[in-house]
Amino acid sequence: DADVTQTPRNRITKTGKRIMLECSQTKGHDRMYWYRQDPGLGLRLIYYSFDVKDINKGEISDGYSVSRQAQAKFSLSLESAIPNQTALYFCATSDSATLDRGRETQYFGPGTRLLVL
Amino acid sequence: AQKVTQAQTEISVVEKEDVTLDCVYETRDTTYYLFWYKQPPSGELVFLIRRNSFDEQNEISGRYSWNFQKSTSSFNFTITASQVVDSAVYFCALSEFLNDYKLSFGAGTTVTVRA
Numbered sequence: 001d002a003d004v005t006q007t008p009r010n011r012i013t014k015t016g017k018r019i020m021l022e023c024s025q026t027k028g029h030d031r032m033y034w035y036r037q038d039p040g041l042g043l044r045l046i047y048y049s050f051d052v053k054d055i056n057k058g059e060i061s062d063g064y065s066v067s068r069q070a071q072a073k074f075s076l077s078l079e080s081a082i083p084n085q086t087a088l089y090f091c092a093t094s095d096s097a098t099l100d101r102g103r104e105t106q107y108f109g110p111g112t113r114l115l116v117l
Numbered sequence: 118a119q120k121v122t123q124a125q126t127e128i129s130v131v132e133k134e135d136v137t138l139d140c141v142y143e144t145r146d147t148t149y150y151l152f153w154y155k156q157p158p159s160g161e162l163v164f165l166i167r168r169n170s171f172d173e174q175n176e177i178s179g180r181y182s183w184n185f186q187k188s189t190s191s192f193n194f195t196i197t198a199s200q201v202v203d204s205a206v207y208f209c210a211l212s213e214f215l216n217d218y219k220l221s222f223g224a225g226t227t228v229t230v231r232a
Contacts, residue, residue: 040126040224040225041224042121042208042222042223042224043220043222044222045163045219046219047207048219056220061136074126088160090162092162104212104218105152105164105167106164106220108154108161108162108163108164109161110159110160110161111160111161111162113160
């Protein structure tokens with residue numbers, strides 16, 4: 001079984017709809033992240049969470065919200081989807097238990113392809 | 118400003134050729150880490166390597182090798198004797214102490230290996 005899972009894997013929705021993307025991990029990591037990937041732009045950080053009570057905005061948080069329901073679960077919501085939120089979304093995890101936080105390697109889920117019509 | 122630049126958008130080679138992917142980074146930090154990830158056509162992101170700013174020793178792992186040069190702020194990646202399975206998008210990324218060790222990604226280089 002995959003260590004980091006994302007549901008759904010593909011989603012088509014309409015402008016104005018609310019949609020939630022879910023991420024679960026069995027790696028026991030405390031830190032979780034949401035990114036979006038657009039062609040030619042690489043990955044950009046939307047939100048990140050260092051533990052259940054910690055939520056931080058990333059580079060492009062406008063139009064998104066998150067919920068850290070448990071250490072293993074981190075959900076991303078689009079309250080009112082718009083076409084330019086069409087992208088590939090990735091969840092990632094890392095473990096702060098390493099002595100040097102910079103050594104944390106982020107491990108990614110399989111991604112969710114979202115199309116907003 | 119872009120912190121990580123991957124100048125090559127696409128590279129196409131014939132099987133068994135070597136291919137080098139360039140990565141140039143920008144940071145004021147003395148403590149930072151550099152990463153390479155692979156994204157095959159199936160879409161997932163696979164971690165390949167992490168290198169810290171204090172270790173300029175080059176690394177080889179099978180057909181993969183990495184050349185880290187602080188003097189030119191580069192962390193280049195070479196695939197030797199490429200194979201069709203190497204076809205993927207490759208991302209270089211930087212994490213800095215001053216940026217709370219968040220990852221900054223380059224735009225990616227698409228490698229196509231033709232049989």
